[in-house]
Amino acid sequence: MSILSDNMRYLRAQQKYPQQKVADDLLITRGRYAKYEDGATEPPIEILIRISKYYRVSIDLLVGLDVRKYSLEKMMNLPDNRTILPIMVDEKGENKIEVIPEKAQMGYLQGYSDPGHIEKLQTISLPFLRNGKYRAFPATGDSMPPFKNGTFIVGKYVENINDLRNNKTYIFITQNEGVVYKRFEKKTIRNITVSSDNPLYKPYDIKLSELMEIWEYACSINTVEFETETLDMMTVKDMFLSLKKEIDLIRKK
Template sequence: MVLAKNIRFLRAHAQMTQTELAEKLGLQRTMISAYEDGRSEPKLSTLNVMCQLFQVGLDELLYHDIEALGRKALQKKEIKILTIAVDKDDEEKITMVGQKASAGYLNGFADPEYMESLPQFQLPNLSRHATYRAFELSGDSMLPLVPGTIVIGSYVEQLKDIKSGKTYVLVTLSEGVVYKRVFNYLEENGKLFLVSDNEHYKPYEIKGEDVLEVWEAKAFISTDFPNPKDKTKPATLEEISSMILELKDEIRKLKA
């Protein structure tokens, strides 16, 4: 019953209702009630999301009475166990997350059975020292990459390794699966700025604690060939940096 007690305590400590927690986990409110009453236990994928959300280790959540004994001494985040697919020669394959699968991926990325249900493929000329995943774009916020383009990303284990100005696929609690140009302000305010290459979309910020996975864009696959007459160009890094400074100024003015 320690797990049930911990879920109830951590939710209350975070000043969340059962409905709010259910929304973050992509579940019905009745499931949260069942977890807290000990009538049901979350799947591993849901437990992993809870650990990210409440900033606790899996062992602490499952076996340590947090309310009675207090938090364990803060340690570095547990190394995530990344679910991967391999071929008969034990070579890693690239798992494909399509537009329709992106919503389910948020809850199933740590579930081996779910991951096995997704398409897998391999590509030549990619470093064997990294793990890759493919994500299908659903919007036009990152022109000239059009909807349907498949972005191949390599896994980034630590948020601190995000390089400002590079493009990443982020798996997040608040925004789902998104592909953006990212600027890292974690040391300054614990947040990331997400910027679209299509200037019609405004930049926005996201808390580092909301990020579940990070994949640095390394390649893309598209059936849409570039048109030399198309004058639509992504914003330059200088223009993006200027946009971020303006946005931060606006946020400071609003807070004042």
């Protein structure tokens, strides 16, 4: 048996069609169709295309995902027909938000396109976040104050790169840098320009070909309590960075 044969049996059962009807609609014999469902043989590409169009399920899902485990109505297609994002809910009907811990970031990059990997992650529900697919990523480094290590940035999945808005913050999943949280500046034919809120870091470009996922900032969850001394140090640091930025502008004049 294969995933394809299991999916074909399941999808036909959902439609309550006999094998003969499906075979007639696909313009093949019932015996030939039965072999595909039994996993005895694999359909050639031209028949696979017909099956995909018939059940209205993309080929990559038919051959790579057990569709019995997910609601097809609650799946979001990713660009380039790569994979899908299943929108799951808990027993109360609230959106399940997968949490990507810092130690699991590399595993996420390697398995982001594998729904089996994603469903093993811990989840939370935030009732005020609805109508979309959300995921939580850890903040690292000091490029985006006041967020620091111990903060989780919850992002809403962006389906179309043209929906990016200038000066808004996003989580970018890239082939080279991994998970980065930056402010969007502009888009060109081949790149997007992003920047850090910390002026010590210069803006830079990300090639569109290297972008795998984009998540728009929705909210943040801080897991580390701010201490008074920490806040004072942050205030001094912000003043210093602001002063440095003003000096740099004066020098350029």
